[in-house]
Amino acid sequence: MAGVDYLERIPNNVNLRDDRRLLRALEEWQPRFLDWWKEMGPEGFQANEVYLRTAISVDRDGWAQFGYVKMPDYRWGIFLAEPEADRRIAFGDHLGKPAWPEVPGEYRGVLRRLIVTQGDTEPASVEQQRHLGRTCPSLYDLRNLFQVNVEEGRHLWAMVYLLHAYFGRDGREEADALLQRRSGDHDKPRILGAFNERTPDWLSFFMFCFFTDRDGKYQLASLQESGLDPLSRTCRFMLTEEAHHMFVGEMGVGRIVQKSCELMRQHRSDDVRRHGGIDLPTMQRYINFHYSVSLDLFGSEVSTNAANAFTMGLKGRFEETKKADDHRLADATYPVTCLEGDRIATRDVPALTALNERLRDDYIADCQRGIDRWNRTIKEHGIDVELRLPHRGFHRAIGSFGEARISPDGRVITEAEWDARRREWLPTPEDAQFVATLMRPAVEPGRFAGWIAPPARGINGLPLDHEYVRLTRKEG
Numbered sequence: 143m144a145g146v147d148y149l150e151r152i153p154n155n156v157n158l159r160d161d162r163r164l165l166r167a168l169e170e171w172q173p174r175f176l177d178w179w180k181e182m183g184p185e186g187f188q189a190n191e192v193y194l195r196t197a198i199s200v201d202r203d204g205w206a207q208f209g210y211v212k213m214p215d216y217r218w219g220i221f222l223a224e225p226e227a228d229r230r231i232a233f234g235d236h237l238g239k240p241a242w243p244e245v246p247g248e249y250r251g252v253l254r255r256l257i258v259t260q261g262d263t264e265p266a267s268v269e270q271q272r273h274l275g276r277t278c279p280s281l282y283d284l285r286n287l288f289q290v291n292v293e294e295g296r297h298l299w300a301m302v303y304l305l306h307a308y309f310g311r312d313g314r315e316e317a318d319a320l321l322q323r324r325s326g327d328h329d330k331p332r333i334l335g336a337f338n339e340r341t342p343d344w345l346s347f348f349m350f351c352f353f354t355d356r357d358g359k360y361q362l363a364s365l366q367e368s369g370l371d372p373l374s375r376t377c378r379f380m381l382t383e384e385a386h387h388m389f390v391g392e393m394g395v396g397r398i399v400q401k402s403c404e405l406m407r408q409h410r411s412d413d414v415r416r417h418g419g420i421d422l423p424t425m426q427r428y429i430n431f432h433y434s435v436s437l438d439l440f441g442s443e444v445s446t447n448a449a450n451a452f453t454m455g456l457k458g459r460f461e462e463t464k465k466a467d468d469h470r471l472a473d474a475t476y477p478v479t480c481l482e483g484d485r486i487a488t489r490d491v492p493a494l495t496a497l498n499e500r501l502r503d504d505y506i507a508d509c510q511r512g513i514d515r516w517n518r519t520i521k522e523h524g525i526d527v528e529l530r531l532p533h534r535g536f537h538r539a540i541g542s543f544g545e546a547r548i549s550p551d552g553r554v555i556t557e558a559e560w561d562a563r564r565r566e567w568l569p570t571p572e573d574a575q576f577v578a579t580l581m582r583p584a585v586e587p588g589r590f591a592g593w594i595a596p597p598a599r600g601i602n603g604l605p606l607d608h609e610y611v612r613l614t615r616k617e618g
């Protein structure tokens with residue numbers, strides 16, 4: 143990587159060594175991060191060697207290096223994508239002006255809020271997933287979990303760097319607070335709803351990686367358009383890591399679907415629970431849950447926060463530069479589906495205020511592509527079932543649908559119907575208990591738990607029975 147020195151205490155390509163104050167501040171934060179990692183990171187595997195990928199270059203061709211690392215020794219660092227020469231702001235009031243190397247004073251508060259909100263999700267997800275190692279379905283999956291976890295840790299570093307480098311004392315305080323909030327904690331919860339939910343089992347983990355990490359993709363892609371150049375560059379590099387997390391999710395759910403279909407065929411029965419698999423109706427309920435809490439992460443359908451962030455040049459649209467319009471949207475409209483009284487209606491609203499909904503639309507189309515691929519697997523087994531995304535209003539807490547009960551097929555329903563049918567639609571305590579009974583560790587190299595099919599290939603060209611995590615020296 144241009145100028146990355148792995149002998150530095152904090153690997154980076156931002157010339158940290160030339161800014162003694164910033165370096166000192168980050169070196170003070172580093173032990174606090176490590177304390178947090180040891181307290182809240184993957185439980186029980188801190189002393190094991192894991193076959194991990196580490197960033198050594200931000201180039202498209204060679205950023206990854208694979209090798210065994212104990213997680214607390216992972217080289218978390220600060221990597222920004224290479225600057226684009228003469229980069230210009232692509233939208234909003236500052237359209238066409240040079241991107242900012244520093245934070246404009248008047249946008250400080252809004253930018254800090256965006257960066258803190260993004261940063262908060264990263265440690266939150268590590269906290270949510272910290273107990274999963276104990277019940278891994280294979281060493282391959284265990285390694286993937288830890289890869290995701292260390293990269294979320296690195297994404298926290300990415301946001302903390304911005305806070306320390308560009309937001310002075312306020313930024314330092316926010317960076318400390320990122321280590322103090324805790325997912326699901328009653329008194330000091332994480333900021334966004336989905337990051338306070340539990341991830342108690344591997345079905346939830348794969349769903350989280352598919353649905354919730356995909357929100358990360360869309361949010362980072364919008365922030366990558368930012369006029370603040372360091373934010374744009376850091377998001378550009380984070381997106382390369384995010385892609386792996388969504389791969390883990392899509393393949394994980396896909397392998398469970400495949401195994402369930404195999405069991406259905408083999409036993410000529412839909413009741414695969416009896417044969418140690420996860421039945422498709424249960425999969426559908428988990429989809430309904432994880433999709434709906436992830437939809438909430440896009441905010442309200444109509445949002446002046448989103449309009450302001452766009453007009454100020456801080457947060458763009460997905461693939462802003464590829465869009466063929468004026469990139470100011472002052473007179474444009476966008477169709478938004480909302481609750482109006484007791485019915486669901488689609489109406490045109492000013493496009494600026496509809497930016498959250500527009501991003502949610504991009505996200506929904508992307509989720510549907512994954513669902514289609516899982517459905518192809520089901521069809522290939524000759525099974526007449528289709529997994530579906532529920533209606534966007536189903537089980538929402540944020541935005542206009544948060545005020546009503548909507549069925550998965552998009553009807554406004556009464557509280558009584560909701561109460562009578564929610565067990566069909568959302569995971570029940572019995573579902574969670576059943577899934578929990580399957581969560582028994584499979585840790586011999588090459589072995590996979592009976593509820594999930596092996597993947598098509600191993601990691602970095604290695605075979606499936608490679609010892610991706612060395613369990614010989616266990617902690618405690």
Ligand code: BYC
Nearest residue numbers: 259260263267334335355358361438439441442445447448
């Ligand atoms: N839960 O105008 P509104 C990732 C708040 S995931 C709780 O509707 P706005 C990752 C909102 O904060 C990507 N509160 O929405 C994935 C606001 O509060 P204040 C994370 C919520 O502001 C997996 C109020 O409601 N990145 O990277 O336009 C693993 C009214 O807000 C929620 C980002 O989110 C909610 N779901 O947009 C690891 C990007 N939704 O300020 C990592 C940065 C809204 O009035 N964040 N509220 O007190 C943003 O761009 C925006 O803050 C949001 C909300 C899109 C989240």
